[in-house]
Amino acid sequence: MKRTHFTRSRVTAAVALAGAVSCLAFATTTLASTTHSGQQDAPRPVVVGGHRVEVPVRGGTATVDTTSLRVTARTGQGTVELSAPAATAPGKPGSVTTSPGAARWSYPDTGLDVTARAGDNGRLVLSVTATGKAANKPARTLSWPVTGTDRRASAVQLPRGEGLSLPVADRFWNSSRADLVGTDIAMESGLSMPLWGYALGDRQGVSYLVPSDIGTALRVTSHGGKLRTAATHRFSRADGTTRYTVAFSLTDGSPVAAARDYRAWLGEHGQVKSLREKIRETPATGKLLGAFHAYLWGDARKADFMGTLRGLGVDRMWLGYDADDRPMDAAATAAAKKAGYLVGPYDSFANGQDPATSDAPTSTWPGRVYPDFCVKDADGKPVPGFHDRGCYLSSEAFEKAEPRHHYLADRTREMTKAGADSYFLDVDAAGELFRDHSTAHPMTKAKDRANRLARMKRLSDRGLVLGSESAGAWANKELAFDHGSGTPVAGGLWTAQRDKETWGGYAPADAPRIFFKPAELPADVAKAMYDPVYRVPLYETALHDSLVNTERWELSYSKLPRQKTDRALLAMLYNTPLNFVLTGDSLEKNGGELAALQKYFAPLHKAAGTEPLTDFRALTADRTVQRTVFGGGTLTVTANFGSAPHKGLPGGCVDAKLRDDNAPRRLCPATVAGGS
Secondary structure (H helix, E strand, C coil): CCCCCCCCCCCCCCCCCCCCCCCCCCEEEEECCECCCCCECCCEEEEEECCEEEEEECCEEEEEECCCCEEEEEECCEEEEEEECCCCCCCCCCCCEEECCEEEEEECCCCEEEEEEEEHHHEEEEEEEECHHHHHCCCCEEEEEEECCCCCEEEEEECCCCCEEEECCCCCCCCHHHCCCCCEEECCCCCCCCEEEEEECCCCEEEEECCCCCCEEEEEEEECCEEEEEEEEECCCCCCCCEEEEEEEEECCCCCHHHHHHHHHHHHCCCCCCHHHHHHHCHHHHHHCCCEEEEECHHHHCHHHHHHHHHCCCCCEEEEECCCCCCCCHHHHHHHHHCCCEEEEEECCCEECCCCCCCCHHHCCCCCHHHHCECECCCCCECECHHHCCEEECHHHHHHHHHHHCHHHHHHHHHCCCCCCEEEECCCCCCCCCCECCCCCCECHHHHHHHHHHHHHHHHHCCCEEEEECCCHHHCCCCCEEECCCCCCCCHHHHHHHCHHHHCCCCCCCCCHHHHCCCCCCHHHHHHHHCCCCECCHHHHHHCCCCEEECCCCCCCCCCHHHHHHHHHHHHHHCCCCEEEECCCHHHHHHHHHHHHHHHHHHHHHHHCCCCEEEEEECCCCCCEEEEEECCCCEEEEEECCCCCECCECCCEEEEEECCCCCCEEECHHHCCCCC
16 A cells, blocks of 8 residues: 655754954863864863853854853954853852863752863863753753844754755744744754754854754744744653753854754764765665656556666666555566666554554554554553554564564565665654653663664665665764655645645555645745745755755655746755656656756766765855855856846756866756756
8 A cells, every 4th residue: 555644844164263262360171172183172271260161162262151051252253142041040050160171060959060161173062961850850941052142143044854044034934924933843853953053144153063952942933023043951861861962163154054063073973974985885875876766656666667767868766666565576676776776665664553454564563563562652552653543663662572573674575575775764764753651662762763773774784775754864874865854844834735635645546646746835835945045955064975865755856846946956956866756657748857857967966976065155145046066176066046147047047067077067947848
C-alpha cells in the first residue's frame, strides 16, 4: 500500500572584527585555546570583577552580568547586546570562582551552576547545569538567551529547512500571516540545525549555537514591530537535560555566518563526515553526484522504463519506490543500476499497527512487536503513530531485541532482496525524538537519537546508500542524502495538504493525485516558503560537502507550477538536486524537461557536490540577484530571481561557471521544454 503519512515538523567562520582586549585590574585566569585548524592561540584571560565576568572572544570582549545573565560585547564598532537579561530570573548569584580558563558561579535559590569560558574559535561558551533538587523539579526552566534586543539588529537567521534570513522589521514576518511569531520551535526537531543568528547593522553579527538542543525550544516574538527570539531550556534529570550550553560568536554579519560557525564547531568536535569519505567507503554513493531524485509509481517501476529514461540522456538518478504490493523486481532493479542509477525502497522503523488491520507493509511486524514495542507516554498510554494509526515504535525496544530476534536486519534483507543499492529510512533523522515511559524499554530523547544513529550506521555499513527524511545536522555522518531539509516548511502547508479536493488524494494507485496533481499554495504559505528574498543556504553552508540535500519528497518539482522557476533557480544556486514523481507516461509529458534540467545540473554537481559552499551573497539591494561559490572557486553560480536583467543575466535565469569554463553556462527554466 502507498505511504500514508506526512511527518509534520513542529512549527515550531567566526570572522574577526576590529577591537582589542582591555587590560583590567581584576582577578584574572588564562586559557590557551586551540582553534579548529589545530593551532594554539596566545593565552586568553578571563577577567572577574564583582558581578562582571569578562571573556575575550574573537573580535572583542564579552561581558556576562552574573546578576541577570545579560551578555554584551565590546568590539571595534562599539558595544553590542548579545542577550538581554534572562526572561526567567535565575536568582541571586553566589560569588565567582576561577580556575584555569574558566569562571564559575551558582544561583543557590534555583539550583543552577554556571560556567563561562573562552571556547574554540574565539567563542564565548556558557554552560548552565541544574544540580541537586533543581534537576528533579519537572518545571525548572531557564528562558535565555533573549536575543535580537540590540538596537542595531537588522535581520535574524533561522535554519527552518534550508534556511531563512528575515529582516527584523519586515511587516509580513511580524504578522500572523507568516505563522512564525508566537511559535515555540523545538530545536531538536523544528530546526534543521541547533543555531540561529542576527545581523547587527553593517558587517557585524552574532551566532548562537546550542549543542544541548534536546530540551531546548526557540520562541519567536514581535516587539515594537521587530522580531526577537528567546531560547528556553527545560532541566530534567529524568529527561537527561540537566546541562544547557550556548556558544556565542561575533561574526561579520553575513546571512550565513551562523551556519559557517556551526560548520567549524562540527569539525572541531569530530561531528561531520565528508561525502568524499562516504564515497570511498561505499563507491555507489558517487552515483548521487549529478543525480536528480524521483519516486516511481505504476509502470515506472518496470525494467523498460529505465531504458526509456536513459534514452533521454538522463545519466544519473536516485530512484525510490514506496512500500506497497508492487515493489521493483530484480529485473527492473538491475536495469536501473545498469543505466547508472541508484535504486532503493522506502521504509520506516517507526510505526506499528495490528497486522490484521495494518494499512501499510512497513507498519506490519512479526510477533508482538505491536503492541509491545509501542512508545508509552507519561500516563502509560501508547503514543499514536502516523496519522494516529497504531503507535510509534520505540527504538530502544528494537535495540534490546535485535541481538536475539533481528527484526530490523530481517526487514532490511527483505526490502533489498531484489538488489537495491540504496535505502530511504523515513523519520529516523527527522528529529522528532521520543521519551519512552515504558517500564520494559525506558528511553530518553538522547537515547532515542543514539539508537537511531546506531541503526542508520548498520544500514550504511551494509553498503547501502542511505537517506532519510528532513535530516537534522546531527545525522550527517551516517547519511548520504536526505529528502526534506531543503524545504523551509510553513505551518500552512499541512492545512493545504489536508484539502484533498485541491491537493489530491491517494487515488489512483498508479499515480496518486496527492503527488501528481498540480496544486497552488496559499499566497502567504508560498511567500513564507519560496520567496527567494528571504531564503539563504544555511544548511548547505554547514553540510553541502557532507550529504546531498533535497526538498520534501511529496513536493515534487511539478507539484507546484507557480514556484517551478524559483525552485529550479534555488536548486542550481545551492547545487542541490530537484526531486520528481514519475509514473508510466510521465516521460511522454515532461521527460524533455527533466532531461534538460538534469543535463544542466549534472556537470555542476559532479564537480562541486563534494565541495563546501564557501561564499553566499546578495548582489542587489532587493536581494533578487544572489551568488554562491563552492570550493573556493570550483563553481560560481549567479541566479536572477527578479524580472529585470542584471549585468546581462535575464530575470528568471541562472549562470553557472566551473573553474575552467571560458563562459558561464546559462539556464532559463521557464523556457525548458515543458517548463512554466
